[in-house]
Amino acid sequence: MALLVKHMLGLEQVEREDIETILDTAASLQEISYRPVKKVPTLRGKTQVNLFFEPSTRTRTSFEIAGKRLSADVVNFTASASSLSKGETLADTARNLWAMRPDILVVRHSAAGAPHLLAKLLDTPIINAGDGAHEHPTQALLDMFTVREKKRKLSGLKVVIAGDIAHSRVARSNIYGFSKMGAEVWVVGPPTLIPPGIERMGARVSYRLEEAIPDADVIMMLRIQLERGAGSLFPSLREYAIRFGLNPARMRLCKPDVLVMHPGPINRGVEISPEVADGPYSVILDQVEAGVAVRMALLYLLCAGAEHEDTDQGRT
Amino acid sequence: MSKERKILDSDAVKRAMTRIAHEVVERNKGVESVVLVGIRKGGEPMARRLAQLLTEIEGRPVPRGFMDVTMYRDDIFHQKTHPKVHKTEIDFDIEGKVVVLVDDVLFTGRTIRAAMDALMDFGRPRSIQLAVLVDRGHRELPIRADFVGRNLPTARGDRVKVKFGEGAEEDQVVLIEAEENAAEPAGNEGGK
Numbered sequence: 206m207a208l209l210v211k212h213m214l215g216l217e218q219v220e221r222e223d224i225e226t227i228l229d230t231a232a233s234l235q236e237i238s239y240r241p242v243k244k245v246p247t248l249r250g251k252t253q254v255n256l257f258f259e260p261s262t263r264t265r266t267s268f269e270i271a272g273k274r275l276s277a278d279v280v281n282f283t284a285s286a287s288s289l290s291k292g293e294t295l296a297d298t299a300r301n302l303w304a305m306r307p308d309i310l311v312v313r314h315s316a317a318g319a320p321h322l323l324a325k326l327l328d329t330p331i332i333n334a335g336d337g338a339h340e341h342p343t344q345a346l347l348d349m350f351t352v353r354e355k356k357r358k359l360s361g362l363k364v365v366i367a368g369d370i371a372h373s374r375v376a377r378s379n380i381y382g383f384s385k386m387g388a389e390v391w392v393v394g395p396p397t398l399i400p401p402g403i404e405r406m407g408a409r410v411s412y413r414l415e416e417a418i419p420d421a422d423v424i425m426m427l428r429i430q431l432e433r434g435a436g437s438l439f440p441s442l443r444e445y446a447i448r449f450g451l452n453p454a455r456m457r458l459c460k461p462d463v464l465v466m467h468p469g470p471i472n473r474g475v476e477i478s479p480e481v482a483d484g485p486y487s488v489i490l491d492q493v494e495a496g497v498a499v500r501m502a503l504l505y506l507l508c509a510g511a512e513h514e515d516t517d518q519g520r521t
Numbered sequence: 522m523s524k525e526r527k528i529l530d531s532d533a534v535k536r537a538m539t540r541i542a543h544e545v546v547e548r549n550k551g552v553e554s555v556v557l558v559g560i561r562k563g564g565e566p567m568a569r570r571l572a573q574l575l576t577e578i579e580g581r582p583v584p585r586g587f588m589d590v591t592m593y594r595d596d597i598f599h600q601k602t603h604p605k606v607h608k609t610e611i612d613f614d615i616e617g618k619v620v621v622l623v624d625d626v627l628f629t630g631r632t633i634r635a636a637m638d639a640l641m642d643f644g645r646p647r648s649i650q651l652a653v654l655v656d657r658g659h660r661e662l663p664i665r666a667d668f669v670g671r672n673l674p675t676a677r678g679d680r681v682k683v684k685f686g687e688g689a690e691e692d693q694v695v696l697i698e699a700e701e702n703a704a705e706p707a708g709n710e711g712g713k
Contacts, residue, residue: 229605229606230605230606232608233589233606233607233608233609234592234606236608236609236610237592237609240642240643241642241643241644242641242642242643244642245592245593245639245642246592246593246638247592247593247597275592505592505606508598509597509598
């Protein structure tokens with residue numbers, strides 16, 4: 206039952222079998238959050254360090270709650286409070302942290318590949334909580350979990366991811382994840398926000414929402430990442446909202462059982478109108494809830510995997 | 522070759538279950554505040570069976586739930602292959618109730634310890650009792666069952682397989698004897 210992978214760096218390298226194990230385990234663990242005592246003793250005595258070099262509230266909080274529900278000791282290490290501003294390299298920061306004997310590291314960094322570098326340097330399981338525009342595997346896992354709970358399957362579904370694909374690690378991880386599980390993934394947005402060659406990852410491309418959404422089972426709206434310079438790639442937010450925003454008129458084109466998703470934070474009135482975000486198709490808050498269960502599953506499975514590797518070495 | 526021996530056949534399982542059901546009723550003077558919690562996976566079919574028998578005897582439904590204790594085990598990081606985590610489904614309040622924990626085989630007692638810890642996270646029961654179909658000995662903790670279908674002397678390396686048949690299938694309990702000089706089993710998963 207342990208995973209084939211030792212780290213969760215991205216879904217590109219993860220087998221379908223592992224994704225299923227994580228989603229099944231998350232489904233069993235979700236109930237813990239509804240108990241009078243929302244805690245199990247599984248990771249008692251384990252130290253989880255959340256290493257966040259980039260601002261995040263929801264992902265960090267979700268990882269923190271997940272760790273605490275498993276009784277791990279959770280330590281938050283954020284860039285603003287760290288010695289990065291004093292000129293220390295990522296590798297040195299990591300070695301220093303490792304000397305404090307963490308059992309699992311959760312890493313977010315603005316540079317793609319940062320968690321992979323740490324995985325090479327350190328002998329501790331690492332979870333990528335978002336690296337640059339590369340991958341955000343736990344977001345994709347919680348998205349798949351949410352869809353699977355609602356649709357009872359992933360295979361054969363049509364998933365449309367719309368918005369700022371170019372800057373989105375969420376899009377990348379979801380393309381890998383949903384494709385591996387047998388879903389058909391479409392990406393939609395203005396040509397300037399769709400990276401050339403994305404078809405090679407297994408996604409179909411469209412430049413019009415009206416073309417992609419009528420037979421979609423899932424529509425995932427992404428935020429325009431203005432902080433990463435997306436604003437210079439289209440005329441104005443108002444025009445973007447008119448052409449690519451998900452609004453009630455466009456919802457009328459959709460299947461009656463379509464799911465509308467958003468990884469947050471949402472920009473109401475830009476990529477999604479308030480009526481849709483709060484409407485009956487929206488599963489945005491289910492996604493947030495799924496995040497805790499999926500992260501609990503991953504913390505548990507990776508910590509257990511690490512222990513087994515140690516015992517194996519002891520025996521040979 | 523390891524030897525297989527049938528310990529209880531379908532009729533014997535039925536008689537043992539009926540006796541356990543009557544003992545539960547007698548001990549608790551009815552089933553008014555009794556709830557059943559089966560430990561997954563082995564205790565699940567037994568809890569269903571026991572709930573059905575109690576309902577037939579007392580003429581009132583007895584709440585039953587199921588619990589997975591993996592996350593409470595003390596050997597979770599010691600076993601080589603670790604068990605799949607199953608769902609816990611207890612959709613009633615256990616506060617002030619008599620909880621009868623149900624499992625098929627009682628062996629080291631570690632599963633029951635984990636189950637009692639887990640139960641406490643759901644509320645404060647008035648008491649916890651334990652019903653098992655087979656007590657095979659070799660306790661590692663000070664735990665005993667209140668209701669036992671059959672006491673079965675075993676060697677530590679033996680395995681006990683309990684099957685509650687569905688529909689036309691037969692119930693049975695089988696003892697698989699360990700080979701001479703066989704290594705001690707690494708796990709202590711209820712000896713299944």
